[in-house]
Structure formats: structure tokens, C-alpha cells
Amino acid sequence: MAIETQILQLIFAGVTVGSIYALLALGFVVIHNVTGIVNFAQGDFAMLGALVAVTLTEKTPIFNRVFVADFNLPLPVAIALSTLIVSAIGVLFYLVAIRPAQGASIISLIIITIGAHFVFQGAALITWAADPYSLPRFTSGGPLEVIGAILTQQNMWVIGVTIFLLVLLYLFFDRTLLGKALRACAINRTAARLMGININRMALLSFALSAAIGALAGIVITPANSMSYGDGTFLSLKGFVAAIMGGLNSATGAVVGGIILGILEMFGARYLSSGYKDAIAFVVLFAILFARMSGWLKQGQTQTEEAGL
């Protein structure tokens, strides 16, 4: 394979994976902006989204093969329904675990979201056991070929859905009153409250939105990579690294961070060491955190950090 084909192929793969990280990072940013919480269970929304969608569309044995789910819904309906269900789970999570702990310390909040991660993971294990599941491809056409490098249709779906969601979110945050209210909370919670914005409702909305984005991210990758109950952990970790790369409060930054991370991972796995592929995200994380600390990336400093986060 020619070197430029190889590089292009890695970029294709990197952008695809990176799109998923970008969506997860967006989920982190939305919740963090509005509530100041970093939700360690973010990746579980993706896991749940994928597994619920599989259950709705295919014959799936659940609860230790005690039941067989046989809804047999068409894929688009299953996807929409799964996104809604996971969004509702996100709301429930907020109402049950986050709202009652208002005013808790950061350590307590971190532990709560880790607890939620355990709950989601355990519930998924009970429901779907440890088997990997996958969805059918969205479309069955041939791949796109550019100077020998291949971009499959599913990869195009991943990238396309990411772009579509970004546009949608942009319109939501920029053009609707609700979106502007969310942004106001992100800029200054107290001021937003004084302007008559219901902070609690905004926090709830941020969890609903973030869970939905997460679910969609999980759904679009599941035809290409399979999904099982434990996959939420790494998705959370990498989404968080991507979010930090973008400064943790910027949607654009999160997306750029996710895509750069995806590409770095692919190149690292290919040219450095495939065994250490999952370590690349953390090496990047350390590099960024320490660089920022020593003042090289000062502009990345956000309001929340100044507030002592």
C-alpha cells in the first residue's frame, strides 16, 4: 500500500472513532457547563443506547435467557425509541442521584457518578449478560474509495450523524430561547438564576440532552464495533479526555478534541505500539494537563477552574 493511501486510511479510521469521542465529549461538556459536574457514567449512556436499540430491533434473549425480547421494530424506530429511553434514564439518574446531593463536595459528586456507572454496568450485565451485541449496518451500499483508502458506508454514517448533531445543537444553543437559557447557566449560574431561569430544570435538561447524545453515539458505532456491558468505561474515559482537550466548556473544542484524539490513536496504534493504543488518550491527557498547569495553554483556563475546580 502506498504511504499516502495508508495515511489516508488511518485518517478515515481516526475521524470515525474521533467522531464518537467527539459526541461523548459533547455530552460531558453539556452537563459540565450547566451543573459543574463531570459525569463518569457518560460512556454508559452510549452502551445503553446501543444495547436497547439492539433489543428493540432484533430477537434478544434477556435476563439470563429467561425472556426473549422480540419487538422486531424497524431500525429507525428502534434508534429513535432507544434514544428517548436512554434520555429518560439520564433524567431519572439526575432526579434520583444528583439533585438530592445538591451542595455536595466535588469528591462526593465524583463518587456518585462512579456509583451510577456501577449501577448502569451492573444492570446491563444482568439484562444482557456479558455477550457482545451488534446492530445491522444502516445501509448496505459499497464503500467510498479515495486513492485506495476505503471509507465504509457505516463510517460515513458515523461522521454524518456527528455533523448532523453538531448542526442541530448549534441551532438549538444559538437560536432557541431554551438553548440560550442553557448557555446562560454555563456562563454564570447565579446570574442566570437572577434572570429568572430555573436552574434545576436546566440541569435536568442537560442530563436528558447529554444522555441522548451519548445514546446516539453508542448506536452509530455498534454496527461496526460490537458493544457489551463493560464498554462504557473506556468510552467515558476517552470522551472525557477529548472534552479536556477542548477545554471542558467548549462544544467546538470538544469536537475538535475528539477528532484529534481519534486520529492520534490510530496513528499511535499503527506506528508506535498497538498494545498501548488505549494508553495514548492518557498520555495526551497528562501532556495537556501539565502543559496547562505550567501556563503554556493559559487560554484554556475556564471560569470553573478559576472557581477552584
Place this chain on the structure above:
Amino acid sequence: MQLSGKTNLIALGALVIVLAIIPNFLANNYQVSILILIALYTIMTVGLSLLMGYAGQISLGQAVFYGFGGYITAWLAVRNDVPPIIAMLMAAIVTGVFAYVVGIPMLRLRGHYLAMATLGLNVIFELAVMQETAWTGGPDGFKGIPKFSIGDFVFETDREMYYVVWFFALLILVLSLNIVNSRVGRALRAVHASEIAAEMSGVDTAHYKVAVLVLSAVYASIAGSLYAFWIGIISPSVYHLTFSIELVVMVAIGGLASVWGAIFGAASVTLIAEGLRNILPQLLRGASGEQEIIAFGIILILVMIFLPEGLTTGSIQRLRKWRADRAMVADLQRSVDVMGGEPPRAA
């Protein structure tokens, strides 16, 4: 929770007596091994409790230090025939130095960033152990680690090992109680309450935070060495991220700033985990027992919402407040009686 020196001594004495006679009542090795696990987890939880509760720093990578202790010990004892106690000591020193080196930059991070960075350390450690097979044995790990011994005496059985492990657990407990009730302990609490205020009062906060991390790492390393001698085999699965998080659960349940709570946390989590592992497969046909994590998740959330100081510290505070309230009401009642007026009506 602040206990006076005398209360600590009495509690410690009682614990020693209970621990000394318990093995006589144990029916089988399974029960002994659970008590050994509790001791190992206590050692680590005490350290993590100092770090989280007193210094206010979270670590989601404590399994790394446990792994360092285990692997270095195994490497020294198996490949280089170093006597167990020396291997353990050397492992503790190396782990301490390692914690110092990573701690200096890392502890400048805060909150979520520190949590993620320590988690990242754990992931990298796991990968490194799997990849560097020449040093670590890869996925198979180290086999044939010798039993713990001092001089010619070899601690062969689980029951003998029980005393060794608890000896170290108690030693570390006493050491930690002393630290907590010393100038250092006060400095640490100051760091937790407000880093800026502590700094203003002349506490070198960065220095103390790193010192506690090193201490907790050395504890973890000792636990890791003891585990390696006890089981005889170590492999990467032991040092998984989940273990680091389970330790945080133990600290959370025991109380974020309580040395005694650490024992309670370690014991209750171990017993709950073992209980669930036995019960779940019966309740849920074919369950592997791994589903226990859901119970931990729920416990974690409930404790953090209702008793953020931890189950022990939190309940004691509640109890004290309740007693104080009742005493106040009683006082009021008495004064009303003396005055001969109407009793105050509840608002």
C-alpha cells in the same frame, strides 16, 4: 472523627484480642481467607482514607501501587531469590519513590482532573503489565512466589499467614492513628478544609499532599507484597481499575476521614461482596456473581447523598447531634418545670 488516646488504646486492645481468638472459631480456610482479604484491604483503605479524608485528594489509581508492590516483590523473590521480608521492604521503597515522582506533578491537579489522571495511571499500568511480558509475565503473570518467611520460619498455611497480615494491618493502623493525632494530622485537616487558608497559616500544602500520597502508596505496596506471598501467583486481573474504585467504595462507606472507619469499610465491602457472590447465582440463574457491582453502585450513591461523611463518621455525627438535641430539649423542659410555667409547645 476524633478519638482521645485512651479510647483508641481500648479499641485497639479489644481488636487485638478479637483478632487473636477468632481463628479458633473459623470452620474452614475460606473464612480465614476472607479475614486475610479484609486485613489487606484495611491496609490500603487506611492509606486512601488519609489521602481522601484528611488531605482531600482523590485517587482512582490505588491498585497501581498495590500492583507495584506485588510485581516488584514477585520479581525480586522469584527471579532473584531475595528473602521475602527484604523483597517487601525494597518494593515499598521503590513504590514510595514512584509515588513521589508521579505525585509532585499530579497532585497539582484538582477534583475531576486528579480523579481522571489517577484513573489514567491505572489504565496505563494495566496495559504496561500486559505488554511488558519480559518483566511481568504478561497475562499469565508470576507463578511460584515463595511463602512469606522470617529467617528459617516459613508461614506455610493460611492461618499462619492470617497472623502476619493482621500484624501489618494493626501496625499500620497504629502508625496512622498517631499521624492523624499529630501536628501532621492537623496540617492535613487544614489542607482539606481550605488549601488557601492552610497555606496562609504556613502549611506547605503541596509537600503534605505528596507526603500522604507516598504514605498511602507504601501501605498499598505492603498489602500487594503480602498478597503475592499469600496467593503465590499474581496476574494483571488483580490490578484492574475496578479494584481501585472498590477501594474508594470502602473509604466512602467507612468514612472519608476516619482511620477506624477504614477497617469497617474494608470489612463491610468484603463481606457484602462475598455474600453477593454466593447469593446472586442462586437468585438469578446463571449469574456470575459479578453483578455485585450494582449493589456497590447503589450503596455508593446512597451513602454520598445521605451520609457524605461516610457511614461510620456520618452516623456518629447524626447520633451526636440527635443526643445534643435531646439534651437541649430536656434542659428546656427542666427549666420550664422550675419556672412552673406551661411546657413549650412544638412549633
